[in-house]
Amino acid sequence: MLRQAQHDGRSFQPATPPNPASPMKHAFFIFMLVALAAPAAQAQQTAPAPKQPIELQPGRMQAQAKPAANRPDAPPQFPGGAQGLGTFFQQNLKYPEAASVKQISGNVVMTFTVEADGHLTNPSVVQPLSPECDTEALRVLGLMPAWKPATRKGRPIATQVRLPIPFGNSEGLKVEQGKNKFE
Numbered sequence: 001m002l003r004q005a006q007h008d009g010r011s012f013q014p015a016t017p018p019n020p021a022s023p024m025k026h027a028f029f030i031f032m033l034v035a036l037a038a039p040a041a042q043a044q045q046t047a048p049a050p051k052q053p054i055e056l057q058p059g060r061m062q063a064q065a066k067p068a069a070n071r072p073d074a075p076p077q078f079p080g081g082a083q084g085l086g087t088f089f090q091q092n093l094k095y096p097e098a099a100s101v102k103q104i105s106g107n108v109v110m111t112f113t114v115e116a117d118g119h120l121t122n123p124s125v126v127q128p129l130s131p132e133c134d135t136e137a138l139r140v141l142g143l144m145p146a147w148k149p150a151t152r153k154g155r156p157i158a159t160q161v162r163l164p165i166p167f168g169n170s171e172g173l174k175v176e177q178g179k180n181k182f183e
Contacts, residue, residue: 072150076114076159079145093140095168096132104130105168108137112163116156118146129167137165 078085099105109127112120123141125134141163150159 070152072152072157072159073154074151076118076150076161077148079148088144089140089165092143093165093167094136096130096136098132099130099167102130103168104133107164107166108133109162109164110137110141111160112141113158113160114147114149115158116149118149118156120144120147122160126162127164133167136167140165 078088080087106129107127108125108129110123111126112123115121120141123138125137128134129137149156151157
């Protein structure tokens with residue numbers, strides 16, 4: 001005997017057919033996962049290019065990966081030290097007339113390289129004062145005798161020097177090498 005299901009008053013509804021947009025949502029979701037994961041996977045597969053060694057050229061100061069290892073044990077020195085440099089400026093530096101008329105005073109800051117043999121190369125004005133003073137500073141730098149070169153482990157090395165050249169002021173002369181100042 002068959003029993004009939006008792007009806008409790010609720011209407012019976014068959015299962016709804018699947019939403020046609022649902023497979024598209026799944027496909028879009030999968031596409032986004034693949035699209036976002038592909039660059040990450042590719043980045044993991046790409047090996048970084050090997051670093052090329054830094055090549056130093058004579059007469060040029062270049063940034064080094066480990067600057068502390070390249071610092072000189074003894075800095076370069078003008079013959080006669082700071083006092084000799086002051087005397088050299090007093091004897092050779094001419095205060096330009098145009099700068100005197102305009103009452104320009106201050107320092108022209110120069111950089112140059114003291115090569116391993118002591119001669120100077122690569123002069124450059126890094127902090128100008130006036131065109132006349134800058135030109136005179138370059139001229140005087142060209143008159144300088146060879147310096148005593150910097151040394152590292154007892155050997156002479158090329159070193160970049162930063163030098164303020166005074167015009168119309170009586171400031172003490174300081175020679176800068178890297179971050180160290182010496183008189």
